[in-house]
Amino acid sequence: MSVMHPTRNLLVELLVEELPPKALKKLGESFAQTLAQSLKAQGLATDHSAVTPFASPRRLGVQVSAVLPGAPDKSVSHKLMPASVGFTADGLPTPALLKKLASLGANASALPRLERRMDPASKNAADALFFESLVPGATLAQGLQKALDEAIARLPIPKLMSYQPETGALPGWSSVQFVRPAHGLVALHGAEVVPVRVLGLESGRETQGHRFEAAMEPVVLQHADHYAQQLLEQGAVIASFASRHGDIARQLQAAASKEELVPIDDAALLDEVTALVERPNVLLCRFEPEFLAVPQECLILTMKANQKYFPLLDAQGRLTEKFLVVSNITPDDPSAVIEGNERVVRPRLADAKFFFDQDRRKTLGSRIGGLAKVVYHGKLGTQLDRTERVRVIAREIALALIKSGVLTVEQQARVDQAAQIAKADLLTDMVGEFPELQGTMGRYYAQHDGLHGDIALAIEDHYKPRFAGDELPRNEVGVVLALADKLETLVGLFGIGQLPTGDKDPFALRRHALGVIRMLTEKRLPLELNTLLKAALPAFGELIADPGIALADFIYDRLAGGLRDQDYSAKEIDAVLALRPQRLADVPPRLAAVRAFAALPQAPALTAANKRVGNILKKVDGVVEPKIDPALLQEPAEAALASALADVKPQADAAFERGDHTASLQWLAGLRTPVDLFFDQVMVNTDDPALRANRLGLLATLHAAMNRVADLSKLAT
Incomplete structure (x- = not known):
C-alpha cells in the first residue's frame, strides 16, 4: 500500500x-x-x-x-472466466482458473477472495468469477x-x-x-x-x-x-512566453507613446519576436525620411519580414521614419545597438526604393506579353492564358450587371482594361521580392501610368477578400474583376479535378468560394449562381470538363458553414438552402423570413403538414401537376382548402415577387385550419382515379405555394 x-x-x-x-x-x-x-x-x-x-x-x-x-495504489477488478469453467462440479478450482490467477501474480490462496456475480456483458447473464487486486501506483x-x-x-x-x-x-x-x-x-x-x-x-x-x-x-x-x-x-531570462509577450507589448506602446505615434499592429510579428529574445529591451530607431517616397506597404513589409522591426505610424496611419527594435541585450549605453540596427535597415530600404524606381520605368501594359512565360498551372496554361479567361468571364458578368442597372458602359470598359493588366505586376521586381504585395503594387504602378482610379483600385482589390473578415473590393469595377478572378480559379481547378481534400487546399478554393459568396450576398448582386458558373465555362474551351453540380455543391456547403457561424440554426439553414436559391443575395432575407415564420403559433402544424404532403407526393409515380378541377371538389374540407388557397396564394406570391419573404410566409400561416380539416376529413388515395388525381393536384398546389421561400418541411420536428 x-x-x-x-x-x-x-x-x-x-x-x-x-x-x-x-x-x-x-x-x-x-x-x-x-x-x-x-x-x-x-x-x-x-x-x-x-x-x-x-x-x-x-x-x-x-x-x-x-x-x-x-x-496511490489502485484497486483493479479482473474478470477471470465463467464460474462453471473456473470450478468443477465438486467446487474444486480447475487448472484454467489456477493458470489465470498465476498470470495475475496470485495463487490458490486467492481463491477465498474471488467474487461470483452476474456478468452484464454476458449474453446469457451467467455467473462469472472476478478477482480484485491492488496495483501499486507509479513513483x-x-x-x-x-x-x-x-x-x-x-x-x-x-x-x-x-x-x-x-x-x-x-x-x-x-x-x-x-x-x-x-x-x-x-x-x-x-x-x-x-x-x-x-x-x-x-x-x-x-x-x-x-x-x-x-x-x-x-x-x-x-x-x-x-x-x-x-x-x-x-x-537575466524571462522564462514565460506570456510574460515576455506582455512585456514587449507594454514597452512598444510606451516607446511609441513618447513619440505620439502608434506601433504597427501585427500579432504574428509580436509572437515571433517574443520567441527571439530572452529579456526584451525596446529601442527607438530612425531611417532617412527620403525613403518615405516609397509606398509604405513596401517599407513596412521589408522591416517586418526581414528585420523583425515594428514600424511606427502617425495618427492618420501613415508610416513615419521612426521604428522600434526589440533587442535581446540591455547595455548601459544603447547607442551602438541603435546605430547598428539603423545601419542594417538602410540597405533593405534602399533595395525597396531601387525596385520601385526601376519598376516605374515600364508601364503595366508593356508587361502583359511577359505573362506568357509565367506558368499558372500545368493543365491550365500560363498567366496570360488565365488573364484572357478572366477577361471573358468579367465581360459576361459586366453585361449582366449592365442589364440590371448596376454597372454602366463606361465601367464595363474599365473592367476589361483592369482585367487585362491585373496580373502584370507579377513581373515587377518589387512583387518578385515581396509576393505579398501583388495587387498593391499594381495599384501604385497603375496610378503612375495615369490610369483611371477605378482601374487602379480594382487591380489591388481583385484579390479581396484575402482572408476571413477582410474587406470587399471598394468599387463596382473591383467587384466584377474579383468575382471573375475567383470564378476562373474555381471553375478551372474543379474542371481538372483539383479539389480540396481534408485540410489540404493548396489553391485556397474554400477561400475563393467564400469570397464569391460574400460579394454576391453583401453587395446584393442580382446574379444567379448557376448562370455565373455556366458563363465561366466557355472561357476554358476544351481544357476542362464541366464541374457542374460538384462546384455548386461546394459553394453551397461553404455558404452553409458561413451561416452557421452567424448563429442561424441548422434547421433554418437547411430549409432555405434545400431549394438551392440561385440569387445568394436572397438567402439572408429568406433566413429572416423563416425565423419569423417559425415563431408563429401556426408554424408547427403547417410544417408537419408540409412534410406529410411532400411524403405523399413522393410516393406517386410520375409528376403531379399543381392543377385543381373545382367540379371534382366533393368534400367540404377539400373545397374549403381550395378556396383558402385561391385567396392566400396570390397574396403570398405577390409578396414573394417583391422580395418580402417574411410577408409571403405569414400569408401562408392562414392556411393552418383548412389544411388540418383536409387531413382530418379527406382521404387522398381514394379508389376513384379522377378524385384521387384532383386531390393530389390540390396538394401539389399547396406544396408549391408553401415552399417558394424555403422547404418548410425541414423545420418539422
Whole structure:
C-alpha cells in the first residue's frame, strides 16, 4: 500500500539551442500540456493542478502544481472466466482458473477472495468469477519518465535534425534526433531532483541563463517554486512566453507613446519576436525620411519580414521614419545597438526604393506579353492564358450587371482594361521580392501610368477578400474583376479535378468560394449562381470538363458553414438552402423570413403538414401537376382548402415577387385550419382515379405555394 505524502510543485526544463521562432509558442504549449496530462492520467497530479508553461528561445519548460511523490495504489477488478469453467462440479478450482490467477501474480490462496456475480456483458447473464487486486501506483520518477517521453514524442516539430550528443552523454546515445540539440535537463519536485533521462541527458538542477547577461553561469536552481524568479534574477531570462509577450507589448506602446505615434499592429510579428529574445529591451530607431517616397506597404513589409522591426505610424496611419527594435541585450549605453540596427535597415530600404524606381520605368501594359512565360498551372496554361479567361468571364458578368442597372458602359470598359493588366505586376521586381504585395503594387504602378482610379483600385482589390473578415473590393469595377478572378480559379481547378481534400487546399478554393459568396450576398448582386458558373465555362474551351453540380455543391456547403457561424440554426439553414436559391443575395432575407415564420403559433402544424404532403407526393409515380378541377371538389374540407388557397396564394406570391419573404410566409400561416380539416376529413388515395388525381393536384398546389421561400418541411420536428 503506497503511503500518501504532501504534494509539491514539479518543474521540468529542457535546455536546447535556439528553437525555431515561428514554432516556439506551439512547442511550449504542447510540451507543457502533454506532460501535465500524462501526470494527471497516472494519478500523480489532479485536474486542479495548475499548469504553467515556459518557453524561451533556448528552453521548454513546465511547472505543475500539487504533484504527488507517488500515485496511490489502485484497486483493479479482473474478470477471470465463467464460474462453471473456473470450478468443477465438486467446487474444486480447475487448472484454467489456477493458470489465470498465476498470470495475475496470485495463487490458490486467492481463491477465498474471488467474487461470483452476474456478468452484464454476458449474453446469457451467467455467473462469472472476478478477482480484485491492488496495483501499486507509479513513483514520480516512473511517471515523469513516461510523461516526458510522451511530451517529446508528441511535440509539433516542424523539422527534425540529427546531432551527436555532447561528451558525457548517457551510454547508448550515439545519435539524437530532435528539433534542436539539447544540452540540459532539469526535473525538480520541490527542492529534490527527480531522476529521469531523455535525449541522452540525465536530470539535475543546473540550467543556463542569458548568453551575455547572466549574473552567474550555470544557474543552480534551488526549488521548483523559485524557477522563474531565480532565472530572471541570476540568469537575466524571462522564462514565460506570456510574460515576455506582455512585456514587449507594454514597452512598444510606451516607446511609441513618447513619440505620439502608434506601433504597427501585427500579432504574428509580436509572437515571433517574443520567441527571439530572452529579456526584451525596446529601442527607438530612425531611417532617412527620403525613403518615405516609397509606398509604405513596401517599407513596412521589408522591416517586418526581414528585420523583425515594428514600424511606427502617425495618427492618420501613415508610416513615419521612426521604428522600434526589440533587442535581446540591455547595455548601459544603447547607442551602438541603435546605430547598428539603423545601419542594417538602410540597405533593405534602399533595395525597396531601387525596385520601385526601376519598376516605374515600364508601364503595366508593356508587361502583359511577359505573362506568357509565367506558368499558372500545368493543365491550365500560363498567366496570360488565365488573364484572357478572366477577361471573358468579367465581360459576361459586366453585361449582366449592365442589364440590371448596376454597372454602366463606361465601367464595363474599365473592367476589361483592369482585367487585362491585373496580373502584370507579377513581373515587377518589387512583387518578385515581396509576393505579398501583388495587387498593391499594381495599384501604385497603375496610378503612375495615369490610369483611371477605378482601374487602379480594382487591380489591388481583385484579390479581396484575402482572408476571413477582410474587406470587399471598394468599387463596382473591383467587384466584377474579383468575382471573375475567383470564378476562373474555381471553375478551372474543379474542371481538372483539383479539389480540396481534408485540410489540404493548396489553391485556397474554400477561400475563393467564400469570397464569391460574400460579394454576391453583401453587395446584393442580382446574379444567379448557376448562370455565373455556366458563363465561366466557355472561357476554358476544351481544357476542362464541366464541374457542374460538384462546384455548386461546394459553394453551397461553404455558404452553409458561413451561416452557421452567424448563429442561424441548422434547421433554418437547411430549409432555405434545400431549394438551392440561385440569387445568394436572397438567402439572408429568406433566413429572416423563416425565423419569423417559425415563431408563429401556426408554424408547427403547417410544417408537419408540409412534410406529410411532400411524403405523399413522393410516393406517386410520375409528376403531379399543381392543377385543381373545382367540379371534382366533393368534400367540404377539400373545397374549403381550395378556396383558402385561391385567396392566400396570390397574396403570398405577390409578396414573394417583391422580395418580402417574411410577408409571403405569414400569408401562408392562414392556411393552418383548412389544411388540418383536409387531413382530418379527406382521404387522398381514394379508389376513384379522377378524385384521387384532383386531390393530389390540390396538394401539389399547396406544396408549391408553401415552399417558394424555403422547404418548410425541414423545420418539422
